[in-house]
Amino acid sequence: xxxxxxxxxxxxxxxxxxxxxxxxxxxxxxxxxxxxxxxxxxxxxxxxxxxxxxxxxxxxxxxxxxxxxxxxxxxxxxxxxxxxxxxxxxxxxxxxxxxxxxxxxxxxxxxxxxxxxxxxxxxxxxxxxxxxxxxxxxxxxxxxxxxxxxxxxxxxxxxxxxxxxxxxxxxxxxxxxxxxxxxxxxxxxxxxxxxxxxxxxxxxxxxxxxxxxxxxxxxxxxxxxxxxxxxxxxxxxxxxxxxxxxxxxxxxxxxxxxxxxxxxxxxxxxxxxxxxxxxxxxxxxxxxxxxxxxxxxxxxxxxxxxxxxxxxxxxxxxxxxxxxxxxxxxxxxxxxxxxxxxxxxxxxxxxxxxxxxxxxxxxxxxxxxxxxxxxxxxxxxxxxxxxxxxxxxxxxxxxxxxxxxxxxxxxxxxxxxxxxxxxxxxxxxxxxxxxxxxxxxxxxxxxxxxxxxxxxxxxxxxxxxxxxxxxxxxxxxxxxxxxxxxxxxxxxxxxxxxxxxxxxxxxxxxxxxxxxxxxxxxxxxxxxxxxxxxxxxxxxxxxxxxxxxxxxxxxxxxxxxxxxxxxxxxxxxxxx
Numbered sequence: 211x212x213x214x215x216x217x218x219x220x221x222x223x224x225x226x227x228x229x230x231x232x233x234x235x236x237x238x239x240x241x242x243x244x245x246x247x248x249x250x251x252x253x254x255x256x257x258x259x260x261x262x263x264x265x266x267x268x269x270x271x272x273x274x275x276x277x278x279x280x281x282x283x284x285x286x287x288x289x290x291x292x293x294x295x296x297x298x299x300x301x302x303x304x305x306x307x308x309x310x311x312x313x314x315x316x317x318x319x320x321x322x323x324x325x326x327x328x329x330x331x332x333x334x335x336x337x338x339x340x341x342x343x344x345x346x347x348x349x350x351x352x353x354x355x356x357x358x359x360x361x362x363x364x365x366x367x368x369x370x371x372x373x374x375x376x377x378x379x380x381x382x383x384x385x386x387x388x389x390x391x392x393x394x395x396x397x398x399x400x401x402x403x404x405x406x407x408x409x410x411x412x413x414x415x416x417x418x419x420x421x422x423x424x425x426x427x428x429x430x431x432x433x434x435x436x437x438x439x440x441x442x443x444x445x446x447x448x449x450x451x452x453x454x455x456x457x458x459x460x461x462x463x464x465x466x467x468x469x470x471x472x473x474x475x476x477x478x479x480x481x482x483x484x485x486x487x488x489x490x491x492x493x494x495x496x497x498x499x500x501x502x503x504x505x506x507x508x509x510x511x512x513x514x515x516x517x518x519x520x521x522x523x524x525x526x527x528x529x530x531x532x533x534x535x536x537x538x539x540x541x542x543x544x545x546x547x548x549x550x551x552x553x554x555x556x557x558x559x560x561x562x563x564x565x566x567x568x569x570x571x572x573x574x575x576x577x578x579x580x581x582x583x584x585x586x587x588x589x590x591x592x593x594x595x596x597x598x599x600x601x602x603x604x605x606x607x608x609x610x611x612x613x614x615x616x617x618x619x620x621x622x623x624x625x626x627x628x629x630x631x632x633x634x635x636x637x638x639x640x641x642x643x644x645x646x647x648x649x650x651x652x653x654x655x656x657x658x659x660x661x662x663x664x665x666x667x668x669x670x671x672x673x674x675x676x677x678x679x680x681x682x683x684x685x686x687x688x689x690x691x692x693x694x695x696x697x698x699x700x701x702x703x704x705x706x707x708x709x710x711x712x713x714x715x716x717x718x719x720x721x722x723x724x725x726x727x728x729x730x731x732x733x734x735x736x737x738x739x740x741x742x743x744x745x746x747x748x749x750x751x752x753x754x755x756x757x758x759x760x761x762x763x764x765x766x767x768x769x770x771x772x773x774x775x776x777x778x779x780x781x782x783x784x785x786x
Contacts, residue, residue, distance in 0.1 A: 213290065214290075215341060216297075216336070217290065218287075220301055220336060221282065221304060223305075224308060225278065227307045227310070227312065228241075234274050236278070238262075242258075245260075245286065246258070247303055248300075249286070252289075252290050252300060253295040254286060254290065260281065260285045296456045298454075299455075301336075305333075309325075313392060321396045322396050322401055323396060327409065331388075331391070331413060332388055333417065334355060335391055344387065346386060347386055347388075347391060349372075349376050349385065349386075352391065353367070353369065353372055355416070358416045359412045359413060362415045362416055363404060363409070363411075371400065372400065375399065425438055425439070425440055425441070425454070426438070426439060426450075426495045427495060428493065429495070431491070436496070439452070440456065441495075441506075443509055443510065443513055446464070447465055448463040449461070449462040463486055465488075465513055465514050466518075467517065468489050469486060469488050470486075470487050471484060471514075472484060472485050473503070482496055482498065483496045483497075483503075484496075484507050486510060693753070697750060697754070701750045704742075704746050707739075708739070711735070714732065714735065715732065718733075
């Protein structure tokens with residue numbers, strides 16, 4: 211069981227606890243809170259908008275476990291690093307969520323186990339449960355866990371009573387859920403007369419044994435002083451922390467096939483000592499008692515052996531072996547049942563074949579009788595057929611003679627038909643030649659008609675173009691006449707403006723001696739007016755005689771506006 215599978219078991223309990231309506235779906239707001247808490251206990255950087263982005267296309271309804279799994283794998287489980295977080299804090303979070311809904315201890319305080327012990331039993335249940343959902347623990351694992359707890363209390367478990375209890379449960383043969391298991395323990399049926407404190411110590415001992423961690427005294431390398439550290443054993447390393455919260459990691463001892471564990475004599479005021487020797491250093495440690503030292507030395511030796519064999523954990527290995535033994539028992543049982551079924555089928559097959567043999571014998575006797583009758587009937591038919599064939603043979607001889615005479619006549623008729631066919635073939639060839647000539651003549655005629663139609667279409671298109679050009683020319687003449695009238699009106703307006711400018715010039719000439727500044731302004735106005743007049747004179751001379759289609763360009767200097775020349779000459783002399 212890898213780390214992801216262990217985490218998924220606890221998260222499954224938390225998810226189902228949030229599913230109040232038992233519909234298999236949880237609201238997004240609850241999943242956001244759950245994800246936030248998972249980020250915290252797993253020591254992963256928070257990503258508050260990841261859930262909304264992941265379900266951006268969904269509606270505002272609840273999310274199923276299958277819909278939540280991609281987000282959980284991508285944003286949480288893929289970022290988890292083993293050893294970077296406290297597994298117990300993670301389990302406590304999921305236990306808190308699911309216990310509120312599902313764990314129901316005795317309200318009168320008569321429960322056999324405390325709330326904390328129930329949490330540890332829940333963790334042990336998750337470790338020993340099958341890797342299938344919903345999570346259950348098979349009866350063999352239930353018996354194994356109860357035996358471990360009873361052994362820790364030096365009490366013998368009544369296996370017969372356990373079997374009776376499991377047989378009475380509706381789902382006991384297939385396995386117990388964690389809540390059924392906790393109810394069974396709290397019922398006191400298997401732990402009668404044992405104090406709660408003793409049960410709590412036994413649960414703690416089994417929990418520490420399975421989880422493989424606990425306090426030890428360790429001797430320092432530099433100052434050579436003894437410090438109490440919380441040790442956590444994995445197949446690849448023995449890590450130690452300041453306390454069981456595992457917030458501050460002090461170091462790690464790498465375990466490989468070259469490491470070994472030795473028991474040391476008591477010295478320096480420490481007892482129950484042992485050491486772990488690696489290729490680079492020797493680590494000295496002290497346990498609280500001989501039993502704890504034996505458990506630690508055995509666990510470390512087992513971890514070194516499992517590391518050499520490429521396995522994960524002693525208890526996981528034992529769990530896998532127990533599972534394999536169960537599977538082998540089930541396979542043997544299935545094989546035995548299959549063998550019994552096969553023998554039964556063979557017996558039935560034998561009886562069926564005996565019945566078929568009797569039927570075959572009876573059928574053989576009937577067949578012999580029918581064969582004799584058939585033989586007699588066949589002889590009679592043969593005699594009748596022989597007489598019939600003789601009659602038919604005589605008739606055939608007569609028919610043969612008549613057919614030969616008829617064949618002679620048919621051959622003469624066939625010779626005449628062959629000559630007729632030759633004549634018809636010659637006629638067909640001549641007809642085909644005539645038909646080909648007629649087809650060619652029609653093709654030539656079609657080509658001439660197509661060329662004639664194309665010429666007519668081209669002439670019609672050219673005629674349309676000429677009509678269009680004529681219409682455009684007429685429109686252009688009308689538009690030119692309209693522009694001519696507009697320009698004539700504008701020229702009259704300019705003449706009026708010119709007269710007004712001359713009047714202003716006279717006024718400026720009178721007031722020239724009094725205001726020099728007004729004189730200069732008047733001169734500027736006169737120059738501007740002169741420029742405009744020249745410009746409009748040129749434009750009007752050009753536009754008064756537009757070039758129409760077919761007209762020749764005429765000299766604009768001889769037009770209607772020649773009378774402006776003396777006026778302009780007079781203005782220029784006055785300006786000078």
